[in-house]
Amino acid sequence: DILMECVYRMRPYELEEGIVNRKHKIWEQRVISFLSGSSISHSQFKKMCREMVHEFDTIPISDVKKPRVGIVGEILVKFLPAANNHLAELLESEGAEAVVPDLIDFMCYCFYNQNFKVENLGFKKSKATMANWGIKAIEWVRKPASEALAQSRHFAPPADIRNLAKMASPIVSTGNQTGEGWFLTGEMMELIHGDVPNIVCIQPFGCLPNHIVGKGVIKEIRREYPTANIVAIDYDPGASEVNQLNRIKLMLSTAQKNLKKAEEKMHK
Template structure:
């Protein structure tokens, strides 16, 4: 017997589903993929301050920062008057892991009850069978399309970051990115790799064609908890700020996070002697994703001058030299691995985004910085805290100091 409001098949016909925002490019494509399957997905945009204000009214302020902002965004959407609460459902992910990301849904339902929106169903998107909603089914076909959308999103984000700081005409990169997001929304139902390869090639060609300045810019890597790392709402538009300050952003795609989650099942199986169909499925899923990543890397190297991402197996290996791969709360070993990968690949300046209340990522983020600096003294890593009371200007001043150190290191190297 469920103790939550279920999203039924009947609701699917005329309900709008609101989801939190995070990766603008990826979610733009996924929104249209879901529309093809009859789901009216929508997002509610607004300012960080607005979402925080609403979030703090709805959940306790000792919760981790992403929980406050995500719940705040969904509550603000309902209260905005733009959506009919009797014809609206909310959507949120449940990771099924040990940290709070599995429990946002319960906090959200509590907040809905408190504000008199008990009739609003909350759809859980999870791969662990935590909740079932007959009106929303993540079928293999839909999942496949979402995964392809994710790779397209990763590629566009990756090359767009290598174009934006150098574009001759401001806004050119955004135009190419927007064009591809709306074009790819119409992904064919059974995409073959040749088709995807053709699209990759066309994407790379369009981004290469953007007229650019040939100047050297300071490269800054962004790592951290997945929400504050990617969400402009969560990190106070960090990417835009870095570009304004004359930097090139380097940020691994969400495909790495998916591979991290899947390989953890295999690592757990090895550590604790588990086996079964779930482990086998994750193993196959991992190999499928890793194969897809290698294909994408090959395309970037073959058809463009852009720098390609690092093979995930290498990223994993970097972490295993530093810590046990059983460390998997939050971003676990992946966070440390991403810092190491950046430094090893020549991106010495790294911002580690740390949300308030996130113990797991403080351990594998801030907690590993000293060790990394001991081994790579040339690295210039700074942890930036994101919490409801931290002023944007303080965050930006710390980043400016890190950039100044980075510039000094470049001058010393070139002297």
């Protein structure tokens, strides 16, 4: 998650071409060596988090303004470049910055869901207690990275799952737990609140849950946030890549126009 955030945040603006990818490869090897070592030290982990964030944070970048585009959707299509036709790279090649929420947030979502089940479906209270301990454990592991990201110049700390639930609640119930459920709506809201109004919502063709909590909420989100620029795209071996590309380009065209308008407003 840290590497993903660092790479996607810095790569579109790098002054020295390829430096972000080179640093990514170096850190990838360091992380693999650390995780496959005989002993995993928490203090070493904390040190690595700080160093990693600092190293990417100090890469010289241009001050060009580019539209930021969030990528949300079904978990496999969202994180596997081969499944989404290398969407992040496509966005970068089209002059945008890709913003992808963390993978571990999905685990927090799975834990958090137990609270609804206990409160509304008669599940044992112990399930919610254990799940909340699970969230706390994840937060403890994440803490060094979160602090490093919060103290950096270019990165933002990860979202709190409780805040995502709060943001999603006016639009969908937290009882929507099939697939990505309310979490998908929460991620879209998080992006909009984080100044990323452009969103590509991706899912495999015929993914019913995502069509409800993804496509189904777009209209309501646009009503609440008129500047939201969201496009829903199906990925499928039989889907036309040209059609996907055209829709993404149309969304980016709107994003560029909105960015230009915002800049003109600032200069007035």
